[in-house]
Amino acid sequence: MNSSFMGIEIGKRGLMSHQQALHTTGHNISNAENREYSRQRVVISAADPLYVPALNRAETPGNIGQGSEVSIVERVRNAFIDDRIVAEMDVSGYWETKDTLIRQIEQIYNEPSADSLRSRLDELWRGWEELSRYPEQRATREVVKEKAINLASEVRNIFRQLYDLRENVNNQVGARVNEINSIGRNIRDLNVRILKAEALGDQPNDLRDRRDALIEQLSNLVNIAVGRSDRDETIVYISGENFIQGEIFRPLEARPDGENHGFYRVVWQETGTDITLEGGILKGLIETRDVTLRENINDINAFAVNLTDLTNEVHRDGFGRRGETNFNFFRHIPISGDNVDGNHDLNNDGIADVTAIFKVAGNNRVDASAPIGITGTITLMTNDGRDMLTQVSYNANDSVLSVIRKINDARTGVVAYLDHNGHFGIKATTARDHDRRNFMIRYLEDSGQFLVGLTGVLREGGANGSFDYRRVNDIMKFLPEREHITITPQYNPASVMAVDDSIIADVDRIAAAQGRDIGGTGDFNTTNGVGDGTNALRIARLRQKNAMVDSNSTFNEFYNGLIARIGTQGQQAQDRVRNQQTLLTNLKNMRESVSGINLDEEMSNMVMFQHGYNASARVISMFDKMLETIIRLGVGA
Amino acid sequence: MKPALHIEKILRQELDLYGSVCALEEEKGGAIIARDGKLLEALSVKQEKLLNRISALEDTRAEAVDEFRREHRAGAGVSLRDIAASLDGERAASLTRAGAELKTLLWKIQALTETNGKLAKDSMDFYNVLLAEAKSKVSLRTGYTRKAVENSTIENPLIFNRVV
Numbered sequence: 001m002n003s004s005f006m007g008i009e010i011g012k013r014g015l016m017s018h019q020q021a022l023h024t025t026g027h028n029i030s031n032a033e034n035r036e037y038s039r040q041r042v043v044i045s046a047a048d049p050l051y052v053p054a055l056n057r058a059e060t061p062g063n064i065g066q067g068s069e070v071s072i073v074e075r076v077r078n079a080f081i082d083d084r085i086v087a088e089m090d091v092s093g094y095w096e097t098k099d100t101l102i103r104q105i106e107q108i109y110n111e112p113s114a115d116s117l118r119s120r121l122d123e124l125w126r127g128w129e130e131l132s133r134y135p136e137q138r139a140t141r142e143v144v145k146e147k148a149i150n151l152a153s154e155v156r157n158i159f160r161q162l163y164d165l166r167e168n169v170n171n172q173v174g175a176r177v178n179e180i181n182s183i184g185r186n187i188r189d190l191n192v193r194i195l196k197a198e199a200l201g202d203q204p205n206d207l208r209d210r211r212d213a214l215i216e217q218l219s220n221l222v223n224i225a226v227g228r229s230d231r232d233e234t235i236v237y238i239s240g241e242n243f244i245q246g247e248i249f250r251p252l253e254a255r256p257d258g259e260n261h262g263f264y265r266v267v268w269q270e271t272g273t274d275i276t277l278e279g280g281i282l283k284g285l286i287e288t289r290d291v292t293l294r295e296n297i298n299d300i301n302a303f304a305v306n307l308t309d310l311t312n313e314v315h316r317d318g319f320g321r322r323g324e325t326n327f328n329f330f331r332h333i334p335i336s337g338d339n340v341d342g343n344h345d346l347n348n349d350g351i352a353d354v355t356a357i358f359k360v361a362g363n364n365r366v367d368a369s370a371p372i373g374i375t376g377t378i379t380l381m382t383n384d385g386r387d388m389l390t391q392v393s394y395n396a397n398d399s400v401l402s403v404i405r406k407i408n409d410a411r412t413g414v415v416a417y418l419d420h421n422g423h424f425g426i427k428a429t430t431a432r433d434h435d436r437r438n439f440m441i442r443y444l445e446d447s448g449q450f451l452v453g454l455t456g457v458l459r460e461g462g463a464n465g466s467f468d469y470r471r472v473n474d475i476m477k478f479l480p481e482r483e484h485i486t487i488t489p490q491y492n493p494a495s496v497m498a499v500d501d502s503i504i505a506d507v508d509r510i511a512a513a514q515g516r517d518i519g520g521t522g523d524f525n526t527t528n529g530v531g532d533g534t535n536a537l538r539i540a541r542l543r544q545k546n547a548m549v550d551s552n553s554t555f556n557e558f559y560n561g562l563i564a565r566i567g568t569q570g571q572q573a574q575d576r577v578r579n580q581q582t583l584l585t586n587l588k589n590m591r592e593s594v595s596g597i598n599l600d601e602e603m604s605n606m607v608m609f610q611h612g613y614n615a616s617a618r619v620i621s622m623f624d625k626m627l628e629t630i631i632r633l634g635v636g637a
Numbered sequence: 638m639k640p641a642l643h644i645e646k647i648l649r650q651e652l653d654l655y656g657s658v659c660a661l662e663e664e665k666g667g668a669i670i671a672r673d674g675k676l677l678e679a680l681s682v683k684q685e686k687l688l689n690r691i692s693a694l695e696d697t698r699a700e701a702v703d704e705f706r707r708e709h710r711a712g713a714g715v716s717l718r719d720i721a722a723s724l725d726g727e728r729a730a731s732l733t734r735a736g737a738e739l740k741t742l743l744w745k746i747q748a749l750t751e752t753n754g755k756l757a758k759d760s761m762d763f764y765n766v767l768l769a770e771a772k773s774k775v776s777l778r779t780g781y782t783r784k785a786v787e788n789s790t791i792e793n794p795l796i797f798n799r800v801v
Contacts, residue, residue, distance in 0.1 A: 080766045084759060557730075568741055575745050579752035586670050586756055590763050 004630070006066075007623035013067035014616030017044045020070045021609040029602050036213035038077045038595040040205055045071040075205040079228060081591045082212060086226060088587065089219040090279030092580040097284025098292075099573035101169065105296060106570055108161040111563050117158060118559055120151040128540035131512050132533035141321075141507035144536075145499060152330070152497045155304050159494035162300065166293040173264045173285050176221055177254040180282070183218045184236070187211055188249040191234055195246065198232075223279035239276040241268070261435075263289060292569065297492070298430040298438065299562050304494035305439055307555060308332060309359060309427070309486055310542050314420050316483065318511030318535030319527035326483065327509050329539075331498045334487035342487040343472045346436060355474040356488035357467075358439045359427035361419050363456030363480050368418055369399045376448015378403075379466070383413030383442055385433030394450055400424060403450060414441055417546075420538055424455035428488070439488045442469050444477075456480065512536035640705035641720050641732065647698045648735040654691050655742050658684055662749040669756040 003009075021042040031037035049063030110116045127147040131140045190211040197204035215236065218224055224243065227235035233246035243250055252275060254264035266275045266282065277283040308330040315329040335356050336344040343352035378392045390412050394403045400418070407416040413432065419425045426444070431437040444451065444458060445466035451457040458465050459479045467477040478485055490496055503509055513532035515524030528534065544554055553561060638646075661684045668676040706715055709723060717736040721729040 078763075078766060080762060084762075088755075564737065568737070571741065572744060572748075575748055579748055582666055582670070583752055583755055583759070587759060589670075590759070 004627065005623075007626070008620055010065070010067035011616050011620035011623060013047060013069060014619060015613060017042075017068045017070050018609045018613035018616060020073075022606065022613065024073055025602050025606045025609060028597050029599065029606075032597040032599055032602075036209050037597070038075045038205065038209050038212075039597055041074050041076055042070055043072045043074060044068050073203055073205065075203070075208060076595050077208075077212070078591065078594045081587055081594065082216075083226065085216060085584065085587050085591065086219040086224060088580060088583050089216060090221075090223040090283075092577070092584055093220040093281040094279045094284040094287075095573055095576040095580055097281045098288055099570070099577045101165070101284070101288045102292065102566060102570040102573050104165055105162070105292065105566055108158055108165070109563055109566065115154070117151070117154045118556070118563070120147065120154050121555065121559065123147045124151050125540055125543040128536050131510070132537035132540055135512035135533035135536060136321075136530050138507060141510045141512070144510060145503060145507050148329070148499045149504070152499055155300060155494050155497045159297065159300050159304075159492065159497075162293060162297050163492075163495070166289055166297065169285050169289040169293065170263045173266070173282065173289070174254040176282050176285065177252050177264070177266055180218065180221050181251045183214050183221070184244055184249050184251065187214050187218070187234075187236060188244050188247060190214070191244065191246050194234075195232060219280070221280050222277065222282045239278060241275075259434075260290070292566075294435070296562070296566065297494075298435065299558075300494045301438065301492055302430055303555065303559060303562075304497040305358065305489050306427075308489070308493065308497060310545070311539055313361070314535065314539050314542065315511045317421070317515070317524060318538075319513040319515050319532075320511050321508035321530050323527040324509050325511065325515065325527070327502060327511060328500045329503055329510065331496070331500045332486070333490040333493075333496055335490050336487055340482065340487070341473055341475045342485075344488070352472050354440070354469050355467075355472055356439075356469065357428070357441045357475060357478070357485060358488045359425060359486040360441070360457055360478050360480060361421075361423045361425040361484045362451075363423070363484070364454065365422045366400045366418070366424055366455055368401045368422070371397050371399060372403070372450065372454060374449050374454065376446055376450055376461075378407065378451060379443065379445040379447075380407070380410060380412040380414060381443035383429070383431045383433060383437065383440075387442070389443065394448070400455070412442075414444075423484075424457065426457065427486075436491060438491070439493075440469050441467065443467065452479075510536075514538070640701045640708060641723050642728070643701045644698060644705070644720060645728075645732045645735055647694055647701060648732070648739055651691060651694050651698075652735065652739050652742065654687050654694070655739065655746060658687050658691075659742060659746050659749065661687070662746055662753060665753050666749065666756060669753060669760060672760065 021044065024040050024042045028039055045068065047066040047069045049065050111118060113119065124144070124147040127140070127144040131144050134140045190207055194204045194207050194211065197207065211234065215224070215226055218236070222238055225237045225240075227233075227237065234244075235242060235246070236244040238252075241250075242248070243252075251269045253267050253269040255267050255272070256262045257265040266277065266286070267273060268275060277286060309332070311330055312328040312332060316326050319325045320327065334340075334342065336342045336352075339352065342356045344354050344356040345352050346354045346356075372394065373396045375395045376393070378394070380390050380392065382388045382390060390410050392403070392406045392410050394406065398406075404416040404418070404424070407414065407426070413429050414426050415429060416424065416426045426441065428439045428441045430439065443466065445463060446452055446458060446461050449461060452459070452461045452465065456479050458467065458477055460477070465477060467474050475485065512535055513528045513530065514534035516526050516528055517524055518526045543556065546554060661680050665677060665680050665684075668674075668680060702715055702720075705711065705720055705723075706713075709719075711719060717733065721732045721736075724732060
């Protein structure tokens with residue numbers, strides 16, 4: 001049977017429900033500017049009515065309502081949008097990182113400007129041309145020296161900045177791994193608190209918001225996926241492996257990698273196995289460090305080593321003002337130190353284990369386009385770490401130029417060319433496997449006579465006469481004198497590029513003049529005199545020579561290509577950043593439309609709940625009066 | 638005209654057309670975000686016309702490459718580098734530059750198309766989710782009256798009235 005006080009109880013429940021709704025509305029309004037916050041909503045439902053079906057129930061019409069109660073304070077959130085944002089955040093982080101770093105690389109090259117490497121290179125070429133016209137003047141020699149010093153200084157400067165940037169990026173890898181671990185720990189802690197709250201039947205909405213915000217932050221750093229299928233455990237995966245599973249957290253570690261200059265590699269701390277990164281800031285950093293920056297450092301090294309070697313090659317053939325010859329123009333520091341045979345300790349165990357040769361020019365002058373009239377197979381080795389032998393066949397109808405093309409098309413890490421004297425030359429490029437093996441000819445063998453009798457590179461044909469860099473003292477397999485063989489330069493040659501000390505001390509040693517062959521020795525042994533600038537002109541013509549490694553390009557084209565490449569990469573990164581921003585803005589707008597706070601809506605809710613509250617108060621007041629009537633009725637009787 | 642020079646001319650024309658395709662693709666992104674179906678349709682029609690013109694140019698380019706191959710007795714796999722090698726320095730550089738610019742532009746268009754595809758898919762998925770949620774909010778309440786007769790009511794018919 002209905003109680004006399006039932007109406008008051010219903011009113012009280014109405015008051016409490018609306019009060020709670022007003023609290024939640026206030027909470028929403030307070031967090032209107034909180035980007036991590038999701039709108040909360042009070043679900044008011046009817047309390048269980050009277051009477052439950054039973055034999056002893058009162059004989060009155062049922063069910064009789066018992067007012068309202070707050071059944072849940074729910075968070076308005078859409079997991080679909082969250083997952084899409086998480087999926088796009090790592091792409092965004094990756095491209096933003098690349099964009100920022102490529103901009104920094106572009107700034108290092110400082111193009112276009114009067115101080116850029118390209119301008120300084122042009123000035124040096126002009127200096128050599130001027131010297132070829134006025135070789136007797138000391139002033140033109142001074143200009144060549146100064147321009148060369150300027151160029152070398154810019155090469156060193158670019159190298160240093162690229163190298164510093166690479167180190168800096170590596171430090172960032174370490175810092176980002178720490179950040180990922182810190183976020184992971186916080187998510188794990190929140191998982192624990194959320195689980196406890198849920199076990200008590202509560203809705204930890206604000207904790208869930210914080211966890212979602214951290215997950216989003218994490219997804220910007222590294223590619224993650226979130227498993228929400230288990231109500232009790234939120235699982236965060238990195239590349240399919242559990243990073244956080246409920247209360248379990250598996251940290252990452254940045255471990256120095258001896259195989260990669262001591263740079264960090266990212267592993268699972270527990271097992272030491274590498275993490276496969278597919279996106280995020282971390283991947284952007286590692287990829288820029290190991291690919292983009294490595295490529296740029298190698299290119300600047302290739303530029304330095306080739307400019308040094310080709311200039312020296314021609315310079316050594318010329319004569320200085322006082323008839324001096326066989327001097328290098330640029331300093332060459334061999335990797336093997338004092339060992340003139342190029343024997344070098346590659347694995348740092350204290351014992352020389354390789355013969356490091358950068359270039360060898362054959363003994364014989366050759367006719368570039370005449371048929372060679374011989375057949376055979378040249379064997380080369382790939383420089384990608386697999387040490388695979390590749391064969392290049394030639395036949396009687398081939399010319400030296402066509403064989404050169406075949407060798408270069410094989411792309412095994414050596415480039416063949418004809419030098420300024422019409423001799424066949426072969427030189428190494430940067431390595432694809434490890435930077436420490438840069439500029440080393442790996443293997444040379446000829447079953448016929450092309451490299452042996454025709455060009456005079458190797459002493460002997462067949463396997464017995466093969467050059468293999470993995471053997472020490474293998475320099476003896478080459479036929480030419482040591483002056484026609486260049487030992488691999490010191491590691492990172494761009495870092496030490498400089499004009500030779502003897503040239504700096506005495507510009508008269510700059511070999512502007514060409515020589516004459518007196519006595520039919522087969523060699524230019526006597527200077528043409530102080531007024532001859534032919535050799536300077538030959539050096540100036542290197543500008544047009546397709547001399548750069550791994551490509552049929554001049555120095556200027558190679559450098560322009562390098563700048564164009566980084567420009568294209570920068571443009572691509574910029575486009576992708578813009579696209580990602582569009583995608584994320586769209587997704588975040590969608591999320592705002594679901595979870596965001598609309599102050600107008602909250603204000604109308606507030607007025608509605610306030611009215612509900614007031615009306616409930618009126619209900620109590622009305623029942624109070626009714627009770628008073630009954631009580632007075634009793635007093636009156 | 639020499640086939641190599643003809644190829645450069647075609648590449649420049651393609652660059653212009655693809656530039657217009659790219660601009661339309663950028664506009665499409667805005668139309669998707671604004672949920673403007675009519676604008677999207679109009680842009681697609683314009684793009685379709687441009688792509689037809691590009692297709693005709695591609696055919697002409699293929700013919701020019703064939704002609705180059707015949708002239709230079711080249712093999713099947715002629716690359717832009719091979720064609721450029723047949724020209725002098727400045728013209729070769731210009732041809733290579735045109736090729737590089739076209740490649741960069743195509744990457745840009747590809748990235749934009751991917752983005753627009755994702756934008757469209759996100760929008761459709763979002764509304765599907767909203768509709769699914771709206772549908773699932775419809776529920777049936779049953780109870781028994783004093784006469785033991787089942788009485789069913791439909792609650793929360795937000796968008797669709799589902800007849801049970």
